[in-house]
Structures are given as structure tokens and as C-alpha cells.
Amino acid sequence: MKEEQRDLYSLIINQLVHDGYLNEATKISESTMIPCPIKGEASNKLFSLYQSTISGSGGLGMHSGINRVNSNMDIDDDSSTIGSSGGKNSIEDIINMKECLDFDDPIQQQQLITGSSSTSTTATTTTTSSSSSSSTSDGTTNTTGIITEKVQQQQLQPNFITKFITTHKNACRCAKFSWDGKYVATGSSDTSIKLLDVNKMRNYNQTKNETTEDSAPSRPVIRTFYDHTMPINDLDFHPSAPILSSASKDGTIRFYDYKSSLKRSFKYIQDTHGIRSINFHPCGDLILAGTDHQMIRLYNVNTFQSFTARKINEHHHGPINQVRFSLDGNIFASCSKDNTIKIWDSNNFSLISTLNSPHGGKEPTTVQISRNQKYLLSCGRDSMIKLWEITSGRLIYSINTGVNQSGGQNKNRISATFNYTEDYIITNDEQPSVAVVYNSRTKEQVQKLTGHNNTVRYIAASPVENALMTCSLDHRGRFWTDDTLSLSSNPINNNNNIVNKLDVDI
Structure with missing residues (x-):
């Protein structure tokens, strides 16, 4: 559903409640997943807009030309300009926030050559539908002295x-x-889910008080949800509504309204298999689900109707480890315990290509498509992070993390993600309790993130700033921010600065 439609339905729901048609409003609310206000709080805005239109004093102004709104925005809040341009989380703004990872760019080519002398190779690639191919030279492109000088300039590295x-x-x-x-x-x-306020975590310097409740106004943990009966495998936020979705081994996908005080889901999808991975389509009406079954599901979140690929031979042959849409939702990637990675066309749920044994016979565990849709980041139980060119299946480079080099296929799950600018890749390390930051263009190790006392299982990166959340078997989630600016102004006694700024929530 487009944002203009969500705005319209919100106005309709409010008007129906205001006029006393509660049953009708409730039905529309349940179908569209748009919150239904109580009688005393319902808006009369739709009728007012209609009156102003009839009188010729102005149009409806239904916020045209937007991609998505802030996920914490109240549609009925007049102080929020939903249709304003330059929103922090619109697709165009995210893409244009900084130059994308692109090795067709001579500067970035030179950075890769300067940072590493590894040879590009190609995995066995099966293409099942026609797609535009792009040829990229493996040799060094002609670069001017200006480009070389830019490459050699010292970049201010992040310090998380x-x-x-x-x-x-x-x-x-x-x-x-x-x-x-x-x-x-x-x-x-x-089986619990914690919702945290990023700004409160960033600025939280209050002395720890063991008696303070999670839900207190000053606490970064603003809500804890309980509704699953087995461990949580994956989470995702709705792109426009204040809805958090969770996937669990108990076979359910649950939806929580995090603007309400409820600690239980208001809606859920029951599958026949444990849910391993989920991801919302940017439109918000569809959600991908990878399960213990070999078939990927695409659910309509309004009707719960399920879709799968038509051709049986296109499916994976084992449980799905992860599914992820591209930024615009036109394609998505999946990886499976069958040791393959697949690229799909989201519009007709058809297979575009398959990477066979991209991690040397070991299962790939995570996948991520770059913002410009040229590259695929993958990692697997072979301890390797790999960057692929999507159209050709060519391996751009690989990074050996050494996580599972002790022999055999280690039980540790490898996780890797781009930071928000795609300048860096963050992954877990050969030391189980450590995460590592690599430069995505030179493959150089930038920083080790220490502090956990057990295996780091998952790493999430903010889409708008250099902020991370690392998840560990030590029961803790650690929130990291880039302290580069403050360190550059006061580089002395950095370890003490880190301790003083840290707080722990139990």
C-alpha cells in the first residue's frame, strides 16, 4: 500500500469513528494495519478537508510523491509534515546520502588495487532468466594523478x-x-524482544540504578514484548507504520504496535515450520519469510495470503538461512543450508540467478544487497566474507575472518553487514567474543570491537548513521556509536572515555 493510500485510510478510519461508525472503522483498521483511535480522540479532518475543497479554499493535499515516512510518525499528528521532501529515510535520500559502493568508479577500483592484490574469481553461476549484463574490466583503469592523490589521502577511520x-x-x-x-x-x-530508543542510548550518562524499571521515561529500553514460546530468530520494522515484526522457532511471525502500551502482538501469521528470517518489502504490504522448509514464502501482511515461486526446480533444497530485499524492493536475495545463494525478481517471484557453492561447500549464513543493487555481500561457515557482482556472479574479493578455522564446520553463525555508507563491513571474528570492522574498498581491518565475553552471534547496522548493535551469547546486546569526532578533539585517555560513557541495562 502506498503512503498516500495509508494517509487516506487513516483519515477515513478517524472520520468513521468520529461519526459513530466504530464497526466499519475497526474492519478497515484490521485489514490495513492502521491503528484505530478511540471515540474521543478521533479526528474530523477528512470532513474539514472536504469542506475546504468544496468551498475552493484549497485541495486535499494528500502528501503526493513520497516514498516512506518515519516509522515513529503519527499520521494524525498535524506537526508532522509527511509529504515534505528530503526525509531522512526516503529511498532516494538513503542512496544519495553518500556515494555507493561501486568498483566501476576509477577511484574505488584504485582503492581496491592499492589495498589488496587478490585475484578476482567467479563462482559457478546459473542464470534462469534474462537480465542485463555488465562487463567490468579486471585490469587497472586509466587513472589520473588527481585520482591517485585522492586514493592516497588519509581517511578518518571510525572509532566505535x-x-x-x-x-x-x-x-x-x-x-x-x-x-x-x-x-x-x-x-x-x-523469547523476549526489547525495543530501545537510539537517542536515549546515545545520550544516556545517568549513574546506573538497579531499581529503575525498563519502561521508566529516562530508560533507553522503552518496551519489552512477550508473546513467542520459542527463541527469536529475526526482527524487522515496518517501513512506514509503527509496527515491529518478529520471527520465531515457534512458527509464528508476530506484529507489535510499539506506539501502544501493549506488550503482546496484535496480529500474527502461523506457519507450519519454524521461521528463520523475515524482511518487509519497502511498500510495507508484503513480508518475506524464510523457514525451516525449502520454499520461501511471501506473505501479504493485510490478508495473510501466502505466495511461493511457481517452478519447483527454482526453490532451495534446504532450510532458508536469510532473506533480504534490495533497497527499492525490485529484487531479493536468499541463502540456504543447501549451500546456494539465489537472486530473485520480486515483481513476479521468479529466479534470476543462483550462486552454487559460493562458500566452498559450506553453507552461506547471511546476504545483503548493496544500495545500488550492483553487489551482494555474503558470509558463510567457511569463515569468509565475499563481495559478488550480482549481474555476472563474479567474485570481487573475499576476506578471511578465521572464525571457523579450528577444523570442520563450526557451530558459530557468521554474520556480516555494511555500515550505512557501505564504507565498512562489520563481522564477527576468529576470537568469538569480538566483532571486526573492515574497509569495504581496501579490505583492511579498521577496528576490533571488544567487550562481549561470549560468541558474537549477530550484528545490525543503523541505516542513517555509524551506529551498531552486536548480539552475543553472553545475553547482551551492545550499542556502539562512532566516537571519531570527540576523539579527534580529545585523543588523550580514550579508554577512560569509553568506560565513563558506558551504561548497562539489566
Whole structure:
């Protein structure tokens, strides 16, 4: 559903409640997943807009030309300009925020050559539908002295520090930032989900008080949800509505309204298999689900209707480890325990291509499509992070993390993600309790993130700033921010600065 439609339905629901048609309003609310106000709070705005239109004093002004609104925005809040341009989380703004990862760019080519002398190789690629191919030279492109000088300029590297720690009663398994970066959620083996305010975590310097409740106004943890009966595997935020979705081994996908005080889901999808991975389409009406079954599901979140690929031979042959849409939702990637990665056309749910054994016979565990849709980031139980060119299946480079080099296929799950600018890749390390930051263009190691005392299982990156959430089997989720600016102004005694800024939530 487009944002203009959501705005319209919100006005309709409010008007129906205002005029006393509560049953009709409730039905529309349940079908569209738009909150229904109570009688005394319902708006008469739709009728007012109609009157102004009839009198010729102005049009309806239904916020045309937007991509998505802030996930914490109240549609009925007159102070929020939903249709304003330059929104922090519109697709165009995210793409244009900084130059994308693009090795067709001579500067970025030179950075890769300067940072590493590895040879590009190609995985066995099966293409099942026609797609435009782009040829990229493996040799060095002609570069001027100006380009070489830019490449050699010293880049100010990030310095991530822990600003807040949230603690579950069991392993912290997954995390997700909202589309506008204002919230982050963590999921645990204890079946709970915590919703945290990013700004409060960033600025929280209050001395820890063991008696302070999670839900107190000053606390970064603003809500804890309980409704699953088994561990949480994945989380995702709706791109426009204040809705958090969770996936669990109990076979359900649950939806929570995080603007309400309810700690239970208001809606859920029951599947026949454990849910391993979920991801909202940017439109918000569809959600991908990877399960313990080999077939990927695409659910309509309004009707719960399920879709799968028509051709049986296009499906994976084992449980799905992860599914992820591209930024515009036109394609999505999936990886499976069958040791393959697949690229799909979202518009008709058809297979575009398959990477066979991209991680040397070991299962790939995570996938992510770059903002410009040229590249695919993957990692697997072979301890390798790999960057692929999507159209050709060509391997751009690989990074050996050494996580599972002790022999055999280690039980540790490898996780890797771009930061919001795609300048860096963050992954877990050969030391189980450590996460590592790599330069995405030179492959150089930039920083080790220490502090956990057990295996780091998952890493989530903010879509709007250099902020991370690392999840560990030590029951903790650690929130990290880039302290580069403050360190550059006061580089002395950095370790003490880190300790002083840290707070822990139990």
C-alpha cells in the first residue's frame, strides 16, 4: 500500500469513528494495519478537508510523491509534515546520502588495487532468466594523478565505542534498526524482544540504578514484548507504520504496535515450520519469510495470503538461512543450508540467478544487497566474507575472518553487514567474543570491537548513521556509536572515555 493510500485510510478510519461508525472503522483498521483511535480522540479532518475543497479554499493535499515516512510518525499528528521532501529515510535520500559502493568508479577500483592484490574469481553461476549484463574490466583503469592523490589521502577511520548494554535472560540472537534509525530492537532465546530508543542510548550518562524499571521515561529500553514460546530468530520494522515484526522457532511471525502500551502482538501469521528470517518489502504490504522448509514464502501482511515461486526446480533444497530485499524492493536475495545463494525478481517471484557453492561447500549464513543493487555481500561457515557482482556472479574479493578455522564446520553463525555508507563491513571474528570492522574498498581491518565475553552471534547496522548493535551469547546486546569526532578533539585517555560513557541495562 502506498503512503498516500495509508494517509487516506487513516483519515477515513478517524472520520468513521468520529461519526459513530466504530464497526466499519475497526474492519478497515484490521485489514490495513492502521491503528484505530478511540471515540474521543478521533479526528474530523477528512470532513474539514472536504469542506475546504468544496468551498475552493484549497485541495486535499494528500502528501503526493513520497516514498516512506518515519516509522515513529503519527499520521494524525498535524506537526508532522509527511509529504515534505528530503526525509531522512526516503529511498532516494538513503542512496544519495553518500556515494555507493561501486568498483566501476576509477577511484574505488584504485582503492581496491592499492589495498589488496587478490585475484578476482567467479563462482559457478546459473542464470534462469534474462537480465542485463555488465562487463567490468579486471585490469587497472586509466587513472589520473588527481585520482591517485585522492586514493592516497588519509581517511578518518571510525572509532566505535559502547554507549549502552541491554541484557536478556538468555542469548541475544538478533537485532534490527528501524528505517529512520530512531529505534533498535533485540530478540533473545528467552523469547523476549526489547525495543530501545537510539537517542536515549546515545545520550544516556545517568549513574546506573538497579531499581529503575525498563519502561521508566529516562530508560533507553522503552518496551519489552512477550508473546513467542520459542527463541527469536529475526526482527524487522515496518517501513512506514509503527509496527515491529518478529520471527520465531515457534512458527509464528508476530506484529507489535510499539506506539501502544501493549506488550503482546496484535496480529500474527502461523506457519507450519519454524521461521528463520523475515524482511518487509519497502511498500510495507508484503513480508518475506524464510523457514525451516525449502520454499520461501511471501506473505501479504493485510490478508495473510501466502505466495511461493511457481517452478519447483527454482526453490532451495534446504532450510532458508536469510532473506533480504534490495533497497527499492525490485529484487531479493536468499541463502540456504543447501549451500546456494539465489537472486530473485520480486515483481513476479521468479529466479534470476543462483550462486552454487559460493562458500566452498559450506553453507552461506547471511546476504545483503548493496544500495545500488550492483553487489551482494555474503558470509558463510567457511569463515569468509565475499563481495559478488550480482549481474555476472563474479567474485570481487573475499576476506578471511578465521572464525571457523579450528577444523570442520563450526557451530558459530557468521554474520556480516555494511555500515550505512557501505564504507565498512562489520563481522564477527576468529576470537568469538569480538566483532571486526573492515574497509569495504581496501579490505583492511579498521577496528576490533571488544567487550562481549561470549560468541558474537549477530550484528545490525543503523541505516542513517555509524551506529551498531552486536548480539552475543553472553545475553547482551551492545550499542556502539562512532566516537571519531570527540576523539579527534580529545585523543588523550580514550579508554577512560569509553568506560565513563558506558551504561548497562539489566
